[in-house]
Amino acid sequence: MKKILIIGLTLALALGTLTACGAKTEPTATGLTGKVVVAGSTSVQPLSEELASAFMDINPDVTIEIQGGGSGVGIKAAQDKIADFGSSSRELKAEEKATIANEYVIAKDGVAVVLDPANTVTDLSLDQIKQIFTGKITNWKEVGGADAPIVVVSREEGSGTRGAFVEITKVSEKDAAGTAVDNTTKDALVQPSTGAVKTTVANTPNTIGYISIGALDDTVKAIKVEGIDATEANVLAGDYKISRPFLYLSNTELTPAAQAFLDFILSAEGQAIVAKDFIPVQ
């Protein structure tokens, strides 16, 4: 008796789950249905979410799921075909490029170098930034500031922002064997997100950190790099040196819904959304 009961309950539960998964929505005016999964970079995530919600307003029967995890996760998701798009906030390495069929640049982002607002330094060269982040320059007076020790704030190992930053500033350099070595000083505070870097730099005297230009606000002071202001216009013009692409990666034939989403992102409407926080590419 009880066995029948247990089996019955289990079956009912299982069936419930299955039907929930298999449920299909009826096509509407645009005719598009389906689900698009985008997984990867947490830098790209807020943009993806905004693009997705605008797209779903037009195509109510398409569900777009945005997952985080990081650029590493995004590249892996595209390689293993477990998402329609993997997203990355850094250029692919050569060996990664070989494993991924399609790469779409959906936006560009600049990385701003930020100081706590009380700091008097306003301009650093790429080389000075490199010296500071590798621990060769340790006092603000060496770069025209007050006599105070420099507190370097970095992102965690593997972060896309860190990857972009160390590569462009040459903090990461190829050694004799040709492998890139990240020489960020061991005396750096490490914070696991853009927000945490911003809070740390804003509230700690003598700090220097880096965040995406899209995340800049009044709590921290962005400096000029090589005499160029950290603005979106300067990134797009190619004048501002520390910038990076936002990529959507795919290894499969795009589904109609995924293709439509990509077309939407690269359309004038999509790029207008990109332009709110980042730099449009079309």
Next chain:
Amino acid sequence: MKAYEKIVEKLIIVCAIISTISVVLITVFIFRSGLPILMNYGVIDFIFGTNWSPTNGNYGILPLIAGTLSVTLGALIIGVPMGIASAIILSEILPGKVARVFKSAIELLAGIPSVVYGFFGLIVLVPAIRTFILPIVQLVVPKATTTGFSIFAGAIILAIMILPTIVSISENSIKAVPREFREASLALGANKMETIVRVIIPAAKSGIIASIILGMGRAIGETMAVILITGNMPKIPGGPLDSVATLTGTIAMEMGYADATHQQALFAVGIILFMIIMLLNAIAQISAHGLRGNN
């Protein structure tokens, strides 16, 4: 036995089996994911290497172990005397009604999410250490500097976080000391303080030790609060005002972005964490048994 009782009994067995299987699966999974890199990189190099920079292929976790142990030790130094003192006050000294108010306040600490502790530490404690503690330290060591992100900050926050565990378990074991012990001690002419120190604490010590072990377990495992306030600097610390990175914090921060080998290394860090906790538990169990044997 009634039919529903049998069903309930079976359900309970199923629950027990599921939780046991989970433990086994998690253990197997962590070891399977982490062991390859431990073998390739070398266990000794991994544990005693002083350079943690996964992007460069260096996986020495000694700085992380030092970070975890120093923050935990600091938390115990601050938290254990406070916790035991609170337990004694609550069970032996304060009248029942007042004690209940204090007790529920302390228990409330256990309900605060750890990220809130971390945020509190970040906004209040870290700047306070920089502005108030640093000048005092500089009177003795003029060259001292700190950003406030430090072992000290982590230890204070963790000490507060482990208080509820230490207080409630110690208090229970102190309350469980038979009334006759107190009466006999007082009858022999000992005053209240002597009774507490010489009779009650020794009689309750296995419970007190258990509370310290559980508190230590929580301190080692705590992740979120520690990420926010210790600075996450994978470097062997020179003093309590230096920044450190912990084992758990490093796993949590880096897992999201990690590529294949890096991810394996983080699982290997998990293995070491697992081992450390097992080892500490074993030591604690043995010492608790030893002490009980002396009674």
